[in-house]
Amino acid sequence: MTANFEHYKIFYYVAKYKNLTRAANALVTSQPSVTYCMQNLENILGCKLFIRSRKGVTLTAEGELLYSYVAPACQQLIQGEEKLRELLGEQHEYINVGATQMAMLSYLVASLKQFQEQYLQVKLNIFNYNTPQTLNELKAGKIDLAIITTPFDHEQSLKVVKVKDFNSVLVGGPIYKEYQGRVVYLEEVGKLPLITMSENTTTFQFFQEFYRSCGLTMRPSIEVASMDLILPIILKNLGIGFVPEEFARPLVEKGEIVEINLYEQIPRRDICIVSDSKRPLSAAAKKLQCMLESRE
Structure with a gap:
């Protein structure tokens, strides 16, 4: 037996949420089904991927290695589905945001509640990358905004706004x-x-x-x-x-x-909001950009 995409998709959500029940809810399935699938994947790969506890699950070293490859692949597929739905006219307005973990936890999360309260019809897709990966996704047009940490090199076409420094x-x-x-x-x-x-x-x-x-x-x-x-x-x-x-x-x-x-x-380092001036933003993305850049 070999692992299929469904194994890796479920693995992605379990690793993302670090919780079997939350992963099951996100996948609209049952927690026992998720557990069974992960046990199958561990048997297929011949290694332990998770350490289970009452608080949830944590990745083993093997799980971390696998996740570093599975996460970008799943995120790309999710973005691809969104683009296809947009083409077919089946998707409401949405914004794709790429962020480093530091930028997400220290800056982005605090701004999301205010934005959601004002723009309930807008769906936010948030992807976690490191700084080089986030910039590559931005330049490829796969995300609308990048929230990243310095230092980094960038082309003149990218607009960079420093919003918070940290030590x-x-x-x-x-x-x-x-x-x-x-x-x-x-x-x-x-x-x-x-x-x-x-x-x-x-x-x-x-x-x-x-x-x-x-x-x-x-x-x-x-x-x-x-x-x-x-x-x-x-x-x-x-x-x-x-x-x-x-x-x-x-x-x-x-x-x-x-x-x-x-x-x-x-x-000291800075958290920056980065956008590509060669790619026009949707009205919703512009509003989020303005909110993030002007937040005190």
Whole structure:
């Protein structure tokens, strides 16, 4: 028996929602059917894809690898269906938005409620990519707006509006308390296990350049596919990592992780709204763009 698209489609929704029941609701099917399908997929592939708990499911390392390939494919198919429905005149007005995880959690989500309240007839399709992927989707005309984080290179045809800056901090689990409350050089903690985003992300490149500016080479011990995996790994005392301050601060204040103050200053980064001036936006997309760019 070989895996088919239905296996991967269900896998995509389970991994996306990290919950079997929510995935079943999204697919308009039953939770036992979803569970059975995922067990079949694990048997077919010969590996465990999920770790199940009372709170939901988390991806194993094998599951993360598979998801990194399945997610873009499923998202492309979803967009293709939307385009076809639009061509056939069966779809109401909709907006495709691509966003990095940081930009989505820190900026985009806060604006969506206001937009939905004003434009109930508009459907929003939100796709999660890293910065290079989001820009490629924008230039290909597959999304209307990109909400991404610096640094990135772009053509003159792209309109870039900086809407929010943010700072990153270096944090570690409780076993690194010896570094708490004092200022250390990056070189001093350079031999500790480092957890980073994967090599093909802007975040990886940003911190790689930061290390170079300090005369050092960044050598990660663990690379993860999404930012929301870094803090859980740090909480397990598996290493140190750079995290946006707004996400790290609550855990630092609770004493669950420790902040490691560096002598070297970490450059600030920006969240930007990007659109392609060569591709006209729909009226709804223009309204969302204006709302995002003018939000204080």
